[in-house]
Amino acid sequence: MTGDPRWLPRFEAELVQLGLEPARARQLAGETAQQAAEFGAGTAELFGPAHLYARHLVAALSAPGDTAPRTETPPGLARGRVLLRLEGVGKRHRRTTVFADVDLTVRAGEVAAVVGANGCGKSTLLRICAGLSTPTTGTVHRTARVGYVPQDGGTAGWLTPAEHFTLFGAAARMAPRRARSTGEHLARRLAWRPDRARCAQHLSGGTRQKLNLVLGELHAPDLLLLDEPYQGFDQGTYVDFWQQVRAWRDSGRGVVVVTHLLHDLRHVDQVLDLSAAAPGPSTAPAGGGHGTGRRA
Numbered sequence: 001m002t003g004d005p006r007w008l009p010r011f012e013a014e015l016v017q018l019g020l021e022p023a024r025a026r027q028l029a030g031e032t033a034q035q036a037a038e039f040g041a042g043t044a045e046l047f048g049p050a051h052l053y054a055r056h057l058v059a060a061l062s063a064p065g066d067t068a069p070r071t072e073t074p075p076g077l078a079r080g081r082v083l084l085r086l087e088g089v090g091k092r093h094r095r096t097t098v099f100a101d102v103d104l105t106v107r108a109g110e111v112a113a114v115v116g117a118n119g120c121g122k123s124t125l126l127r128i129c130a131g132l133s134t135p136t137t138g139t140v141h142r143t144a145r146v147g148y149v150p151q152d153g154g155t156a157g158w159l160t161p162a163e164h165f166t167l168f169g170a171a172a173r174m175a176p177r178r179a180r181s182t183g184e185h186l187a188r189r190l191a192w193r194p195d196r197a198r199c200a201q202h203l204s205g206g207t208r209q210k211l212n213l214v215l216g217e218l219h220a221p222d223l224l225l226l227d228e229p230y231q232g233f234d235q236g237t238y239v240d241f242w243q244q245v246r247a248w249r250d251s252g253r254g255v256v257v258v259t260h261l262l263h264d265l266r267h268v269d270q271v272l273d274l275s276a277a278a279p280g281p282s283t284a285p286a287g288g289g290h291g292t293g294r295r296a
């Protein structure tokens with residue numbers, strides 16, 4: 001049951017209008033109709049006006065092949081706008097200094113990698129970027145719309161993926177059905193079709209990480225903070241992940257990703273090396289971009 005027969009053609013036409021390939025638009029319309037059938041409700045009732053849902057979905061997906069090259073930058077995502085700025089940031093736990101005097105600027109359309117030895121403070125720095133931990137010194141300015149994907153945790157074992165979508169969507173003021181539908185679309189892009197009955201604790205580690213990733217981007221944030229988000233991914237999903245990072249960058253989002261895999265660095269614009277072994281200031285440009293971080 002999809003309700004108003006004009007809804008799906010309008011939805012598909014709007015997706016094409018927004019730059020999607022016709023075949024991709026048709027596929028999304030098909031998936032959307034299927035979701036409506038599974039919920040046993042009309043599309044308009046579930047998703048609201050077709051053109052608004054199409055815009056929401058394109059913003060949320062920003063996936064490779066989803067968007068044709070844009071002739072203009074979407075409003076609010078102008079390339080170059082500063083999304084994150086750390087100045088002189090340091091963190092101490094009791095008497096132990098984890099890192100000191102870190103500068104980092106991430107603009108819309110940039111990917112920054114945070115690297116360094118185990119225990120040098122990469123996760124701590126990312127939590128500071130997300131506003132989940134307070135720096136001992138320095139200042140942090142960030143955009144309001146941030147998506148954070150922790151290294152582990154972040155999901156509740158007794159909830160299903162759909163329940164996670166609803167819960168995290170509610171925090172971003174998304175209606176439950178829209179949150180579930182967006183979550184399912186994002187999941188499929190990672191080659192994952194969530195099982196409605198299976199709780200997070202019964203998912204494989206890699207699939208739980210996919211859930212984490214979907215939750216981090218459910219509300220279409222401007223800035224994504226990813227803490228080694230691909231652990232447990234198989235090779236195909238890992239490749240898809242970096243394609244997705246490029247798609248986020250191309251759609252004008254900023255990405256900070258913690259990684260210990262040096263071959264990942266070819267995908268990024270700047271590298272912040274937090275390693276205690278690094279002799280002094282150590283942010284370097286990568287792939288022709290610029291870096292502004294340092295560690296004293």
Ligand SMILES: Nc1ncnc2c1ncn2[C@@H]1O[C@H](COP(=O)(O)OP(=O)(O)OP(=O)(O)O)[C@@H](O)[C@H]1O
Nearest residue numbers: 093094098116117118119120121122123124125260
């Ligand atoms: N709440 C805390 N209290 C005390 N020490 C902490 C706390 N959180 C982290 N640390 C310490 O801070 C240091 C940095 O930890 P963090 O997890 O940020 O490092 P990391 O670079 O992400 O490590 P890894 O590469 O192993 O993931 C570690 O020595 C850790 O033990």
